[in-house]
Amino acid sequence: MYNNIKIQLLDQTALLEIDRPKFLNALSRETLEEIEHAFQHDLLQNTAIRGVIITGAGEKAFVAGADIKEFENYSSEEGMALAKWGHGVMNRIYEFPKPVIAAINGYALGGGLELALACHIRIASDNAKVGLPEVSLGLIPGYGGTQRLADLAGRGKALEMIMSGEMIDAQDAQQWGLVNHVVSSDELISKSTDLLKKMYSKSSHAIAAAIKAINAGLDKQKDGYESEIAAFGDSFGTPDFREGVDAFLAKRKPNF
Ligand code: HXC
Numbered sequence: 001m002y003n004n005i006k007i008q009l010l011d012q013t014a015l016l017e018i019d020r021p022k023f024l025n026a027l028s029r030e031t032l033e034e035i036e037h038a039f040q041h042d043l044l045q046n047t048a049i050r051g052v053i054i055t056g057a058g059e060k061a062f063v064a065g066a067d068i069k070e071f072e073n074y075s076s077e078e079g080m081a082l083a084k085w086g087h088g089v090m091n092r093i094y095e096f097p098k099p100v101i102a103a104i105n106g107y108a109l110g111g112g113l114e115l116a117l118a119c120h121i122r123i124a125s126d127n128a129k130v131g132l133p134e135v136s137l138g139l140i141p142g143y144g145g146t147q148r149l150a151d152l153a154g155r156g157k158a159l160e161m162i163m164s165g166e167m168i169d170a171q172d173a174q175q176w177g178l179v180n181h182v183v184s185s186d187e188l189i190s191k192s193t194d195l196l197k198k199m200y201s202k203s204s205h206a207i208a209a210a211i212k213a214i215n216a217g218l219d220k221q222k223d224g225y226e227s228e229i230a231a232f233g234d235s236f237g238t239p240d241f242r243e244g245v246d247a248f249l250a251k252r253k254p255n256f
Helices: 028-041 076-094 113-116 131-139 145-153 157-165 170-175 185-200 206-216 219-235 237-250
Strands: 004-011 013-019 049-058 059-061 100-102 106-111 121-125 128-131 182-184
Touching: 004 028, 013 028, 028 170, 049 113, 049 185, 059 100, 059 113, 076 106, 076 113, 100 113, 100 185, 106 113, 106 145, 113 128, 113 131, 113 145, 113 185, 121 170, 121 185, 128 170, 131 157, 131 182, 131 237, 145 157, 170 182, 182 185
Parallel strands: 013 049, 049 100, 059 106, 100 121, 106 128, 121 182
Antiparallel strands: 004 013
């Protein structure tokens, strides 16, 4: 039924694997549509599923970002529409009434880190690297990253990561408050399922209410999200965007 994701049932947990390892699991439009569909239907409606783990296929990446090849010729309007739709998908995960853990098994970059930030909890393998490198493409994060990174790590760290475009390793990500736990690659899924199992012994109604209440407290950021969508759209059509994307596709360093 899906071409880019796989969903496997591990007892009461759905393991959703983003499955484009050749492209480091980059989020193509179709991939994001499939994630959206899964959270709207299968994962939500199946009462046997009490929690979700999102991870990436292969050894190298969780998700290396939105698929750059797909948006290389976007206009501002198309960029804004992409961010707006993406915000909807990320919000669906952020507000999902069952616990969602991102099991970060390698690179989580750009839209990939933003996907992880939308999950309720992040657990990283010790070889994970996370970052928001959009400035290298003449863009800014567009799936909620400017808001959610600042929520978790604080304004200073968020500005450092977003303005430098640099990645940090799993240990630093834990110190920054981005990930809850760091474990070996072998333990990543078992640590995630163990944590979920503890939650399954509690009231699922109370868990859904806790997610709702905690998110409600952070909702004052709404204008920030709108401004991110507008700024992301504005980045398209700039010479820096052209140069950043051309450089990536030509496998050279951008010259801004
Ligand atoms: C499309 C991607 C990709 C991406 C990797 N690939 N990331 N394709 N979109 N985001 C592809 C490469 O083109 C390559 O395909 C294959 O995956 C393997 O990647 P390599 O670059 O050869 O691997 P490596 O040298 O190990 O470098 C790994 C990497 C690098 C450091 C992660 O791939 C990289 O910098 N990727 C881009 C990361 C990024 O900028 N992400 C943010 C995207 S913007 P071929 O066909 O050449 O083998 C974004 C915006 C979100 O996410 C908001 C949207 C609204």
